[in-house]
Amino acid sequence: MVRHNPALHRSQKAPMTPGRRRLLVIGAILLLAALGWVLAAVLKPAIQHTIVITTGANEGIYRGFADRYAPILKRDGITLDIRSSSGSVENYQRLKNPDSEYEVGFIQSGTTSPKETDHLQTIAAVSYEPIWVFYRDDTTINRLAQLRGKRVAIGVPGSGLLNVSRVLLAYSGITGDNTALLEMDAVSAYQGLEHGGLDAAFFIGRPDAPMQETLLNSNLKLMSFAQADALVQKFPSLSKIIFPRASTSVINDLPRADVTLLAATALLVSKDTLHPALVYLLLNAAKSVHGGEDYFTPLGAFPNLNTEEFPIADESTRYFKSGRPFLQRYLPFWLASFIERRLLILLPFMALLLGLLQALPRMMEARMKRRLVVWYHEIKSLEDEIWRTQQPTLDQIARWRDEIESVDAHASEIRIPARYFQDVYALKQAIGVVRQRIVQAAGKVEE
Numbered sequence: 521m522v523r524h525n526p527a528l529h530r531s532q533k534a535p536m537t538p539g540r541r542r543l544l545v546i547g548a549i550l551l552l553a554a555l556g557w558v559l560a561a562v563l564k565p566a567i568q569h570t571i572v573i574t575t576g577a578n579e580g581i582y583r584g585f586a587d588r589y590a591p592i593l594k595r596d597g598i599t600l601d602i603r604s605s606s607g608s609v610e611n612y613q614r615l616k617n618p619d620s621e622y623e624v625g626f627i628q629s630g631t632t633s634p635k636e637t638d639h640l641q642t643i644a645a646v647s648y649e650p651i652w653v654f655y656r657d658d659t660t661i662n663r664l665a666q667l668r669g670k671r672v673a674i675g676v677p678g679s680g681l682l683n684v685s686r687v688l689l690a691y692s693g694i695t696g697d698n699t700a701l702l703e704m705d706a707v708s709a710y711q712g713l714e715h716g717g718l719d720a721a722f723f724i725g726r727p728d729a730p731m732q733e734t735l736l737n738s739n740l741k742l743m744s745f746a747q748a749d750a751l752v753q754k755f756p757s758l759s760k761i762i763f764p765r766a767s768t769s770v771i772n773d774l775p776r777a778d779v780t781l782l783a784a785t786a787l788l789v790s791k792d793t794l795h796p797a798l799v800y801l802l803l804n805a806a807k808s809v810h811g812g813e814d815y816f817t818p819l820g821a822f823p824n825l826n827t828e829e830f831p832i833a834d835e836s837t838r839y840f841k842s843g844r845p846f847l848q849r850y851l852p853f854w855l856a857s858f859i860e861r862r863l864l865i866l867l868p869f870m871a872l873l874l875g876l877l878q879a880l881p882r883m884m885e886a887r888m889k890r891r892l893v894v895w896y897h898e899i900k901s902l903e904d905e906i907w908r909t910q911q912p913t914l915d916q917i918a919r920w921r922d923e924i925e926s927v928d929a930h931a932s933e934i935r936i937p938a939r940y941f942q943d944v945y946a947l948k949q950a951i952g953v954v955r956q957r958i959v960q961a962a963g964k965v966e967e
Contacts, residue, residue, distance in 0.1 A: 571798060572601045574611045574625035576679075577705070581649065581725045582611075582626040582786070585809060592805040598798070606678030608632070615640055615791060623794050624802065627829070628680030628724075629785040630687070630757030634830050641792045641833040643802055644823035646810045648761055648783040650727070651684065653743035654735050655720035656713055662746040664692035671700040673709035673721035684758070684784060685722040691754055706731045713740055724784070727767065727815050736768040736775075744779045751782060757829065758782045761816045783816070788823070789830055799835040888940050892947055895931050899947075902927075903954045912961050920958045927951060 571593070576582035583604065590600040603622065605611050609632065611625035616638040628649060634640065655661050667689070674689070675681035682703065689701070704712070710731065712718035720743075725732050736742070745751065748760040761783045768774040788806055790799065803823070810822040825832050825840055902923055909916060928951050936944060 568795070568798075569597055570599045570601050571794075571802075572603060572621050572623050574603050574605050574614045574622045576605055576607050576611070576626065578604050579730065580607075581647075581729055582607075584729070585626065585646065585786070588809045589802070589805040592808055593801055596801055598801060606676060607682075608678075608680030609683065610678040611789075615789060618791075622791075624788065624790040627787045627789045628684070629787060629827060629829055630755060631680035631683045631784070632829070638830075639792045640789050640830050641794075641836075642825070642827055642830040643788040643790055643799055643833050643836055644806050644825065645785045645827045646788050646806050646823045647726070647786045648759065648816050648822075649680075649724050649786050650761060650763070650781045650783045650816070651681070651688075651758075652723040652725075652732065652735065652781065653720060653745075654713060654723065654738075654740040655743060656716070656740055657719065661720070661741070661743050664689055664694065664745075664747075667692075667720050668694050668699055670719035671702060671712075671717070673702045673704045673712060673718055675722060675724075676703055676705050680784060681722055681724045684724075684755075687755060688751060688782070691751060710735060710738075714738070727763065733768075742775060742779055744777075745782055746780070748780045748782055758784055763815060767815055785827060787827055787829055790833070792831075792833070796835045799833055800839060803836060803839045888936055889943070891934055891936065892940075892943055895927060895934075895947055896950060898927055899924075899950050899954050903957060906954070906957050906961055909961070912964070917958065917962045920961070924951060924955050924958060928955075 573586050573589075575586045583602070586600060586602045590602065593600050605614065605625075608626065608628035611622075612627050612632045612634075614620050614622040615625050615627075618639065624643070626646075629645075653661075653664075655667075659666075661667070672689075672694075674685040686701070689695070689699070695701075702712075702718070706723055706725075709718065709721035709723065713721055723731065723735065727733070727736065745760075752758050752760050759782070761781050763775065763779040763781055765775060765778050766773050788802065790802070806823040811820055813819040813821075825836060902920065906912075906920060912920075928948075931944070931947050931951065934944065
């Protein structure tokens with residue numbers, strides 16, 4: 521039970537009520553719960569350790585990219601969960617679904633019509649995807665309009681190739697009404713050309729891909745796009761590239777002339793909710809896989825940000841400007857990501873802690889002052905009463921003397937650090953002043 525100090529009958533506050541005490545206890549519990557929540561947020565894993573990526577056909581170019589990314593990411597403790605698909609269009613459908621498990625994927629430029637509501641971002645453009653048109657005909661074909669009325673394979677549903685080939689053929693006046701446009705995969709298209717079931721077929725992929733190597737070393741003819749510049753103007757998502765003479769075989773001089781091709785660009789795309797640290801890891805893997813020179817680009821041409829299909833990730837802009845974040849360059853990934861994530865949470869609390877540490881001395885001083893101030897209030901109240909009383913009685917004088925002596929006795933018992941002794945003696949001087957006032961008042965009564 522809390523007792524009043526009898527010496528403080530003038531300024532002492534009433535003891536704390538049970539209701540107020542309960543409120544203070546509830547407030548303390550809520551504060552501890554909030555601190556516990558913050559601690560749990562700090563201690564939980566910094567980021568996920570698995571990325572789900574949607575690629576393409578199991579033997580396709582995108583699957584090959586993902587297979588090369590996987591061991592690079594594994595070195596930093598990240599598992600790449602590779603999921604096959606029918607191609608670029610299906611990858612786009614998977615990624616734009618906010619409830620899907622897919623977080624990253626490859627999308628071919630020019631195959632979709634992105635919207636702001638998709639919440640997707642480009643991590644980087646990673647490679648050219650050459651578009652090849654092989655045909656069987658004695659006559660040289662270098663314009664798509666020459667395919668009118670023939671049997672042409674244009675890709676499979678869900679693939680970027682299907683969309684691009686339809687658009688390119690439409691520019692040349694070729695539709696399903698005047699030409700047999702057949703949807704089939706690369707293997708079936710190659711077999712159809714070999715066995716005479718097809719007159720021409722569209723393919724997509726790097727020259728060193730197994731299907732492209734088979735086609736380039738076959739007796740089939742490769743179309744050179746004579747109208748490439750005009751087609752690129754109409755379809756800016758494509759680029760004009762040159763497949764140099766003898767690139768397939770120097771000994772056999774295949775091909776026997778430079779071949780002009782059109783190329784889409786493979787884009788590494790993610791949901792915009794992907795953790796920034798993972799974006800940097802994917803960029804690092806992309807640079808390792810795609811940074812070399814090849815048939816169409818010099819060293820370091822890819823990856824790049826030369827695309828406007830989707831918004832560019834902020835991390836990608838920073839990466840191409842100044843490289844990986846400082847901590848990721850010099851620390852293991854798990855430690856760097858731990859520190860980066862925790863700093864966002866801990867910095868405000870560190871600032872608060874610093875402020876508290878700076879405030880503690882002042883708070884301590886204020887606390888010491890308050891222990892003295894209550895007695896100053898008591899003395900001031902007593903002095904005011906003495907000044908207001910013009911004709912004090914003997915009983916009042918006796919009471920005042922008892923009060924000032926009680927205050928003096930209790931003030932002498934105040935426990936306070938040595939550096940505040942001067943304040944104690946200032947209080948003693950104030951007590952002495954009021955004691956003198958009482959003596960003067962007593963003298964008037966005696967007169």
